[in-house]
Amino acid sequence: MRNVFSFLKPYKFPAVIAFILMLMELAVELLLPLFLGLMINQGVVNQDLSKIVMWGSIMIGLSFLSLAAGITNSFLSSHVSIAFGYDIRQKLFEKIQEFSFANLNQYPTSSLVTRFTNDIRQIQNTIFMALRIMAKAPLIVIGGVLMAFIVNARLALIFLITVPLLVIFLLYVLKLASNMFANVQGYVDQVNRVMQENLAGMRLIKAFTRRDFEENRFREANAGLADSTRRTFRFVESSMPVLLFVMNVSILVILWFGNQQMITGNANVGEVVTMVNYALRVAMAISMFSFIIMAISRTKASAIRVDEVLSLQVDLTDHTEGNKQMTVIRGKVTYHQVSFTYPGAAKPALEDISFTINPGEKLAVIGSTGSGKTSLFQLLPRLYDVNKGKILVDDNAITTYSFDQIRGSVGYVPQSPLLFSGSIKDNIVWGKNAATIEEIIQAAKDAQIHETIMGLPNQYDTRVGQKGVNLSGGQKQRISIARALIRKPKILMLDDSTSALDLATESQLLTAIEAYNCTVFIITQKISTASTADRIMLLDEGKILAMGTHQELIQASHIYRNIVTSQFGKEYEHVQ
Numbered sequence: 001m002r003n004v005f006s007f008l009k010p011y012k013f014p015a016v017i018a019f020i021l022m023l024m025e026l027a028v029e030l031l032l033p034l035f036l037g038l039m040i041n042q043g044v045v046n047q048d049l050s051k052i053v054m055w056g057s058i059m060i061g062l063s064f065l066s067l068a069a070g071i072t073n074s075f076l077s078s079h080v081s082i083a084f085g086y087d088i089r090q091k092l093f094e095k096i097q098e099f100s101f102a103n104l105n106q107y108p109t110s111s112l113v114t115r116f117t118n119d120i121r122q123i124q125n126t127i128f129m130a131l132r133i134m135a136k137a138p139l140i141v142i143g144g145v146l147m148a149f150i151v152n153a154r155l156a157l158i159f160l161i162t163v164p165l166l167v168i169f170l171l172y173v174l175k176l177a178s179n180m181f182a183n184v185q186g187y188v189d190q191v192n193r194v195m196q197e198n199l200a201g202m203r204l205i206k207a208f209t210r211r212d213f214e215e216n217r218f219r220e221a222n223a224g225l226a227d228s229t230r231r232t233f234r235f236v237e238s239s240m241p242v243l244l245f246v247m248n249v250s251i252l253v254i255l256w257f258g259n260q261q262m263i264t265g266n267a268n269v270g271e272v273v274t275m276v277n278y279a280l281r282v283a284m285a286i287s288m289f290s291f292i293i294m295a296i297s298r299t300k301a302s303a304i305r306v307d308e309v310l311s312l313q314v315d316l317t318d319h320t321e322g323n324k325q326m327t328v329i330r331g332k333v334t335y336h337q338v339s340f341t342y343p344g345a346a347k348p349a350l351e352d353i354s355f356t357i358n359p360g361e362k363l364a365v366i367g368s369t370g371s372g373k374t375s376l377f378q379l380l381p382r383l384y385d386v387n388k389g390k391i392l393v394d395d396n397a398i399t400t401y402s403f404d405q406i407r408g409s410v411g412y413v414p415q416s417p418l419l420f421s422g423s424i425k426d427n428i429v430w431g432k433n434a435a436t437i438e439e440i441i442q443a444a445k446d447a448q449i450h451e452t453i454m455g456l457p458n459q460y461d462t463r464v465g466q467k468g469v470n471l472s473g474g475q476k477q478r479i480s481i482a483r484a485l486i487r488k489p490k491i492l493m494l495d496d497s498t499s500a501l502d503l504a505t506e507s508q509l510l511t512a513i514e515a516y517n518c519t520v521f522i523i524t525q526k527i528s529t530a531s532t533a534d535r536i537m538l539l540d541e542g543k544i545l546a547m548g549t550h551q552e553l554i555q556a557s558h559i560y561r562n563i564v565t566s567q568f569g570k571e572y573e574h575v576q
């Protein structure tokens with residue numbers, strides 16, 4: 001939590017000024033009952049109009065001063081809380097950019113989004129309230145009790161019994177409420193997750209007519225959120241009547257006891273009115289406590305959640321410092337006895353993988369679903385780090401390169417193409433910031449998508465995604481290939497990225513890629529594609545079953561032969 005509040009440091013100065021202004025408001029609030037008592041004793045009881053006017057004017061003057069202090073405090077408090085929110089959101093975003101995939105797996109996207117929005121807003125609001133009014137309430141209680149002692153110590157003794165009792169009670173409520181609010185935030189995560197999945201999978205939901213199922217799922221999450229919020233609010237709110245009851249009893253005791261004191265001449269009317277006034281102000285401040293407890297407990301839960309992400313150990317290290325490998329990468333890749341298990345997974349995704357592929361060579365990876373193909377790819381740009389063995393690029397361990405260098409040399413096209421909101425041009429240029437229009441067009445031509453783009457209403461400026469055109473799966477795949485090609489990668493990794501292309505387009509694409517003279521890794525299910533590679537790797541349950549050219553595998557692997565005949569019939573074995 002300390003991590004989170006350290007973001008207030010740069011705003012110490014305005015925060016301190018806001019605090020001082022709040023103290024001014026507080027001082028006025030504490031002085032007014034005192035002056036009221038004096039006005040009664042000196043003016044009303046003695047029927048001296050000049051004293052009434054004098055004390056009345058002082059009180060009005062102080063009220064204006066308090067108003068000016070309040071407005072300035074409001075201005076500064078909102079400045080501090082908004083600037084704090086901006087900084088912490090920025091830092092959280094940067095932190096998430098550093099995350100490895102293993103780190104990202106620890107938090108569902110919906111939870112990160114809630115932490116980013118809802119949790120930060122909660123902390124931000126509480127900081128504003130703290131500077132504006134929250135800190136005032138306990139100070140009014142302390143100041144009110146002190147002033148009461150100054151006015152009449154005997155009458156004030158009643159506060160010494162009630163206030164400590166209330167403080168203990170409040171601390172107890174605070175402790176329970178923080179846990180309950182952590183629970184509420186968990187439900188906010190759940191509602192966001194269901195909503196996010198629902199929006200992402202809308203087509204599927206409609207196609208499978210799963211609307212009722214989805215509505216039930218949302219109803220459950222929503223009811224969970226409503227129930228836990230209701231329970232928490234009721235719990236905190238129920239503390240308020242207890243607080244007020246105790247304070248009202250105190251006021252009655254002051255009136256009764258004050259009356260006795262006046263009869264014996266130990267108190268006067270002004271003192272009793274002042275004491276009741278302080279008791280009312282203390283009661284009002286205490287009645288705000290349930291709201292303050294709610295805000296603090298909620299903020300504590302939110303601050304812990306934000307802090308969790310901020311202080312998460314990023315489990316991939318960039319070796320930019322002391323990096324020796326500043327030479328241009330040529331594209332030789334070696335996996336040496338590599339094993340890899342996903343964090344928390346029961347069995348390894350890859351086991352004892354060893355192979356070398358030379359610059360400019362093309363390796364096709366083929367295997368059943370879940371055999372480890374994507375995992376094999378993700379290790380090279382260090383989206384995950386290996387558990388055993390090592391990966392070398394140009395005979396140097398990849399860990400000796402900086403992330404920028406290794407990832408900058410790899411053109412990675414993931415299995416499901418992702419386009420960002422913006423134009424088609426923006427999406428291609430995303431692969432290389434300073435690309436010229438000629439480079440964009442060349443990459444699109446090589447990815448076999450140029451003709452399609454030219455047929456769109458605004459050609460390269462056509463917007464995609466939200467409020468833009470809907471592209472087919474194959475078109476999206478080719479735009480993400482263009483995005484990888486524009487970087488002129490030394491190593492190109494196509495993770496089943498040509499699956500939606502027809503054979504002719506795919507073949508033209510593979511021919512165009514040859515001109516890039518890069519090492520190519522291609523995951524494919526199609527033998528027609530695999531057979532064009534220099535070598536083919538057959539993966540099964542995370543292990544290499546066989547590796548060689550198409551003809552070598554036909555000779556050596558009956559599984560490969562079975563795949564070939566299942567796709568083309570027996571005669572194809574002899575065609576290549």
Ligand SMILES: Nc1ncnc2c1ncn2[C@@H]1O[C@H](COP(=O)(O)OP(=O)(O)OP(=O)(O)O)[C@@H](O)[C@H]1O
Nearest residue numbers: 105342345349367368369370371372373374375376
């Ligand atoms: N993020 C993850 N966390 C835990 N296990 C994972 C994760 N991703 C994949 N796995 C597991 O690792 C194994 C290999 O998965 P991988 O995605 O590499 O297979 P694949 O051959 O690419 O499959 P597909 O052809 O279906 O894409 C599978 O058993 C899978 O369940």
